[in-house]
Amino acid sequence: MKTLNDLFLHMLKDVYHAEKQILRALPKMAKTVTAPELRKALELHREETLRQVERLEQVFELLDKRARGEPCEAMQGLIEEAKSVMEEAEAPEVIDAGVLAASQAVEHYEISRYGTLIAWATQLGLKDAVPLLTETLEEEKKTDRLLTDIAEKQINRKAA
Amino acid sequence: MKTLNDLFLHMLKDVYHAEKQILRALPKMAKTVTAPELRKALELHREETLRQVERLEQVFELLDKRARGEPCEAMQGLIEEAKSVMEEAEAPEVIDAGVLAASQAVEHYEISRYGTLIAWATQLGLKDAVPLLTETLEEEKKTDRLLTDIAEKQINRKAA
Numbered sequence: 001m002k003t004l005n006d007l008f009l010h011m012l013k014d015v016y017h018a019e020k021q022i023l024r025a026l027p028k029m030a031k032t033v034t035a036p037e038l039r040k041a042l043e044l045h046r047e048e049t050l051r052q053v054e055r056l057e058q059v060f061e062l063l064d065k066r067a068r069g070e071p072c073e074a075m076q077g078l079i080e081e082a083k084s085v086m087e088e089a090e091a092p093e094v095i096d097a098g099v100l101a102a103s104q105a106v107e108h109y110e111i112s113r114y115g116t117l118i119a120w121a122t123q124l125g126l127k128d129a130v131p132l133l134t135e136t137l138e139e140e141k142k143t144d145r146l147l148t149d150i151a152e153k154q155i156n157r158k159a160a
Numbered sequence: 161m162k163t164l165n166d167l168f169l170h171m172l173k174d175v176y177h178a179e180k181q182i183l184r185a186l187p188k189m190a191k192t193v194t195a196p197e198l199r200k201a202l203e204l205h206r207e208e209t210l211r212q213v214e215r216l217e218q219v220f221e222l223l224d225k226r227a228r229g230e231p232c233e234a235m236q237g238l239i240e241e242a243k244s245v246m247e248e249a250e251a252p253e254v255i256d257a258g259v260l261a262a263s264q265a266v267e268h269y270e271i272s273r274y275g276t277l278i279a280w281a282t283q284l285g286l287k288d289a290v291p292l293l294t295e296t297l298e299e300e301k302k303t304d305r306l307l308t309d310i311a312e313k314q315i316n317r318k319a320a
Binding site: 105144 | 161162163164166167170171174232233234235236237238240241245248249250251253254257258261264265267268269271272273275276279280283284304308311312316317319320
C-alpha cells in the first residue's frame with residue numbers, strides 16, 4: 001500500500017467483507033432475541049445492510065475494481081462476542097440486552113469505518129462515492145440511535 | 161450469565177482487557193507514526209488510558225470483585241488491523257492515515273462499550289460507577305474528535 005488510494009481500496013474491501021459477515025449473522029441474532037421491537041430492528045437492519053452492500057459494490061465500480069472482500073478481523077471479533085452472549089446468557093431478557101449491546105458495537109465499528117472512507121473519498125476527489133457512503137453512514141447512526149432507544153425504553157429494565 | 165449484573169460484570173472484564181491491550185499497543189503505534197501531532201495525540205491517549213484502567217479497577221472495587229480481564233476478541237481484531245496497516249503501508253504518510261483510522265475504530269468500539277456500561281450501571285442502581293464510566297466515555301469521544309481534526313487538517317491531505 002503506497003498511496004491513500006491503495007488504503008481506501010483496502011478499507012473498502014475490509015468493510016465489504018464486514019458487511020457480508022454481519023449480513024450472515026443478523027438472521028441468527030434476530031431469531032434468538034425475544035423482544036419484538038428488537039427483533040424487528042435487527043430484521044430491518046438486515047434489509048438495510050443488503051442495500052449497503054450494493055452501495056459498496058457501486059463504489060468498487062466507480063473505482064473500476066471488482067467487488068471483493070478482505071477478511072475483517074475486527075468484525076469477526078465483534079460477531080464472536082455476539083455469539084458468545086447468545087450461548088452464555090441464560091435468561092431471554094439477558095440475551096436481548098447482550099445482543100443489543102453487541103449490535104451497537106457493530107454499528108459503532110461501521111460508523112468509524114464509513115466516517116474514514118468518506119474523509120478519504122473526499123480527499124481523493126471521488127465525488128460520486130461520497131454520497132453513497134454518506135447515505136450508509138446516516139443509516140448506521142440511525143440504527144445505533146434506534147437501538148439506544150429500545151435499550152433505554154425496555155430491554156435494560158426487563159433485564160434488570 | 162443469568163442476570164444483567166452478570167452481563168455488566170462480563171462486559172467490565174471485556175473492556176478491562178481491551179484497555180490493557182490498547183495500552184500495550186499504543187507505544188508502538190506512537191513510535192511508528194511520523195506526524196508530530198498524531199504522535200502526541202497517541203502518547204497523550206496512552207496516559208489517559210492508564211487512568212481509564214484505574215477507573216475500571218474502581219468499578220470492580222464497587223462491585224466487590226477482583227479486577228480481572230477476559231479476552232476481548234473485538235479489540236484483538238482492531239489491534240490486528242492496526243498492526244497490518246503498520247506492516248503493509250509503505251509510505252510514512254499512508255501509515256499515518258491508516259494508524260489514525262485504526263485508532264478511531266478503537267475509540268468507537270470503546271464509545272459503544274462505555275455507553276452500554278453506563279446504561280446498565282444506571283439501570284442496576286450502581287450510582288457510584290456511573291460518573292467514573294462517564295468520565296472515560298467523554299475522554300474517548302474527545303480523543304475521537306481530536307483524531308478527526310488531525311486527519312482533516314493534515315494527515316489525509318499529506319497522504320493523498
